Amino acid sequence: MLTILGGQSVFCDGISRRNFLRIGALGLGGLALPQLLEAESRSGIKSSHKAVIMIFLPGGPSHQDMFDLKMDAPSEVRGEFRPISTSVPGIQICEHLPLTAKMMNRLAIIRSMVGADPDHDAFQCLTGRSIRNQPPGGWPSMGAALSKLHGPVNRLVPPFVGLSPKMGEMRWARSGDPGFLGVAHAPFKPNGAGKGDLVLSGTSLDRLSDRKSLLASFDQFRRDIDASGMMEGLDSFNEQAFGVLTSSRLLDALDIEREDPKVRASYGKGDPKNRDDGGPKLMEQFLIARRLVEAGSRCVTLAFSRWDHHGRNFEALRQDLPLLDQGLTALVEDIRQRGLDKDVSVIVWGEFGRTPFINKDGGRDHWPRVSCAVLAGGGMKTGQVIGATDRLGGEAVDRPVRFGDVFATLYQNLGIDVSKTTLPDLAGRPQYLVEDGSTPIRELI
Numbered sequence: 001m002l003t004i005l006g007g008q009s010v011f012c013d014g015i016s017r018r019n020f021l022r023i024g025a026l027g028l029g030g031l032a033l034p035q036l037l038e039a040e041s042r043s044g045i046k047s048s049h050k051a052v053i054m055i056f057l058p059g060g061p062s063h064q065d066m067f068d069l070k071m072d073a074p075s076e077v078r079g080e081f082r083p084i085s086t087s088v089p090g091i092q093i094c095e096h097l098p099l100t101a102k103m104m105n106r107l108a109i110i111r112s113m114v115g116a117d118p119d120h121d122a123f124q125c126l127t128g129r130s131i132r133n134q135p136p137g138g139w140p141s142m143g144a145a146l147s148k149l150h151g152p153v154n155r156l157v158p159p160f161v162g163l164s165p166k167m168g169e170m171r172w173a174r175s176g177d178p179g180f181l182g183v184a185h186a187p188f189k190p191n192g193a194g195k196g197d198l199v200l201s202g203t204s205l206d207r208l209s210d211r212k213s214l215l216a217s218f219d220q221f222r223r224d225i226d227a228s229g230m231m232e233g234l235d236s237f238n239e240q241a242f243g244v245l246t247s248s249r250l251l252d253a254l255d256i257e258r259e260d261p262k263v264r265a266s267y268g269k270g271d272p273k274n275r276d277d278g279g280p281k282l283m284e285q286f287l288i289a290r291r292l293v294e295a296g297s298r299c300v301t302l303a304f305s306r307w308d309h310h311g312r313n314f315e316a317l318r319q320d321l322p323l324l325d326q327g328l329t330a331l332v333e334d335i336r337q338r339g340l341d342k343d344v345s346v347i348v349w350g351e352f353g354r355t356p357f358i359n360k361d362g363g364r365d366h367w368p369r370v371s372c373a374v375l376a377g378g379g380m381k382t383g384q385v386i387g388a389t390d391r392l393g394g395e396a397v398d399r400p401v402r403f404g405d406v407f408a409t410l411y412q413n414l415g416i417d418v419s420k421t422t423l424p425d426l427a428g429r430p431q432y433l434v435e436d437g438s439t440p441i442r443e444l445i
Contacts, residue, residue, distance in 0.1 A: 112387025278306020
């Protein structure tokens, strides 16, 4: 891989590093970034700039300790936290989410998510589908689908960006696979894996131009011996790829040093350390996600902290809930202040919920039978709770919602009709964007 370093910046995790821009492989021709740009040419579909920010909570957050507290349940179920009232009468959430409580009128909580895979994997939260029984090539994530359908808003900003950091459990660190749509629609990753690339430190634009000329020479040689005509059109995509590298637009979006200090402060400071197999608490990624969608990205994915608390559940949540509280509310308020709340949808969830009963180690175990989700923006009808669980928080008893229903809603927010829109798989067969029977959540639209 070839990496070009951008300007020096210091993130709030305290690590001084540069932003990484990857061009694909050393040859550049027809790979990662050029193919991402080629997607626009192939799609032929244009739309207004609507976007989605997908926030994954790795490990399965404890729904009954966050958004669905059960104060009438036995002590071994209800846990240590107390509910507090929110800005919407009749809705209560955890006491460690006070900022979220004040913003409840701009949020929608789903308490009855069902149909989760029983596996630790971000896949279902990125595709809306089970990881089982996939077609050849695999199901594409939402970001890949948007890249294919709509291409980039601005050719200097990738339509699909993945911010998830490296973790011990890499299934939690997925940014979203392109599936059968191919590498042209894979997420652009400015951090994480890019650090292991070949780094051309100190490369000037003049030297980059020399490499561009060398590439053109190789491509001309390949074109001269290619009788099939497959090389035709590569020049335009390579031009766009170099345009991204030599433009400041993407680097500016990634550089939070350019942000208003008051806005940066509103997002808070986190902890860059990985916890066991989980991820760090990178508060700046909430802000970078907003900057990216404002710059032109259609889908930004990120993963925050680690929520797999088989032991000492309440101790861990006392540390993480205030951080999530600050990061999420700062993002939603920032989006509103910038007039993006009708166009940018936000989804927060994990792969499954936690057991109703607290185990001997003071934790909760995996519980795929029901979980929760939080949505904001996208012009949705907020200030409400959708669905309900039984008195123990273990089963959905009212309005069960599937992952595909949430994805159908997000696609509708993006102006895409899931009942009509299809994508061709590797065999050329049309595949719908969501699983059979999935429909937009009527309460939200």
